[in-house]
Amino acid sequence: MDRPRGRAFYLLACVFALYVLFLYGPTLTILALSFQGPSGGLTFPMNGVSTHWFAKLWEGVGVVDIWAALRRSLALGLVVMALTVTIAFYAGLAFRKGFRGAGLVFALAVSSLIVPSIVVSLGIGLEFRLLDDGVKALATATGWGFLQDHGTLMGLYSSALGAHLTWTLPFGLLIMFAVFNRFDPAYEEAARDLGATGAQTLRHVVVPILAPALVGVALFGFTLSFDELARTSQAIGGRNTLPLELQGLTTTVTTPEIYALGTTTTAFSALAIGTALGLTLWLQKRRARRALAGLRP
């Protein structure tokens, strides 16, 4: 099969290179412009190189508390990540065993991907508004004290969390399907033959073998949530996540501060992904080492 490279190879390699250049153009532009000198503007040329705009960013952007938004996005991303891994993992186990209604649940997961985000967002927003109306009606009807100053149920860890899960879980589930397809049930049978209970098999056999894939799902969950905008837009209360604040800032901020902000958020994502990749490599190394140690008498 390995024949010498033909003309097609070089042509396609050119297409690929141009695509990568196109992908990186904007990212590199903001990276460069975020180090714009103090007198520089939103466009080239660079008026000197400085970290002036990062310092300005540190002091805060206008009236918006961007650091609180960043903290909220990070916290929500971590919660979404943990839930995505857990729920998708157990669902993967259930689908492998098979259960009545599996086809329906799978269809739901696929629909969750293909229903436009704005529609999902609007639906969740409506749902929580109607819930609030219900609670208020209940409060006036019953006069119960603890219901009287009810604000809204909508919030970061209710409606926004749900909105994010409808986006991350289908991807998590599809990854789990791919992983379980390649998982050899002989390992579990061996564990069971040696007397391990179901929980022990899961804890000591299945999870360690699947660990790298689970890290992958976690990574996917976090990055999808951290950058999610469309599904959150109508399904969040008063306190916005970072992407929503950013969208607001695009029309108001006219200094390279916004590029400094872009560079900073990219650095956060890179840090998260770097940690996860490092963790996967470390897990694989440790497993290999243990396997070797197990071979020695």
Add this chain to the structure above:
Amino acid sequence: MNDLALSRLAEAAASPAPSGRRRRRALAYLQAAPLAFVFLVFLVVPLVLTGIVSLWEYNEYAIVPALTLQNYADVFDGCLSADLCTTVRTYLSTLKFVALTLAITLPLGFAIAYFLAFHIRSNTVRMGLFLLCTIPFWTSNVIRMISWIPLLGRNGLVNDTLRGLGLIREPIEGLLYSDFAVVLAFVHLDTVFMIVPIFNSLARIDRRLIEAARDCGASGAQTLWNVVLPLAKPGIAIGAIFVVTLVMGDFVTVGVMGGQQIASVGKVIQVQMAYLQFPAAAANAMVLLAAVLLMILGLTRMIDLRRVL
């Protein structure tokens, strides 16, 4: 320790098989329950509620739970007259973006997926190239969109370069805040959704089929058209479904790259939500959902989706 294992073995052997199977079944329901719960509460109920609210009346102050078809009548207001109504014009504009984005991302995504699947021989290099394609997605979409400004703006890098080369005298105005900019941003954001499913289809193709085609005397183009392309159809359809959903429901890209001047269905819904006209927004959302589902239905006719997934 041996004794312990033996006693467990005895326990396991003692428990009759049928009840064990029933317990496994019950366990499966328990394990799938959280997933089903999330989709029920945050997908099914919201969509049903949207459908119900789209049939409710509303005034400036509140929504009124009384059945009416007025919201749908408002959506299609004036559509029966000779000149097109706002809704039809908005949909045509959005459909134009769908068509243009598909026309670019499909060949581009196919070429890149083909390159990665057939021309790259080492798995490590392939993983590396994939990673290379995903790194830009670590930057927020919104930030990546506004970073086109210094490139495409009136005094942006593209105009400056072209002027420097003496190719143009006056800067080109239509680069930013135009249809061109919107399509550019869509291609930038969505091509990867085309690459991954097509790559997945291509990677599954048995290489012996291609060798057989070559042995039978097929040219490269013939092999591509008669062997590779039909087998890549599922991936192409899935990628197209992603692009259709993303572009049809978009309101951020069109807003930012179109300079808030170009209409889109998603934007209409967002504005109505902002003005608390929930039933009107819900009616528009239902129409959008129907339109997207129709398009997807058309795409899935191309393939047997069950066999793929």
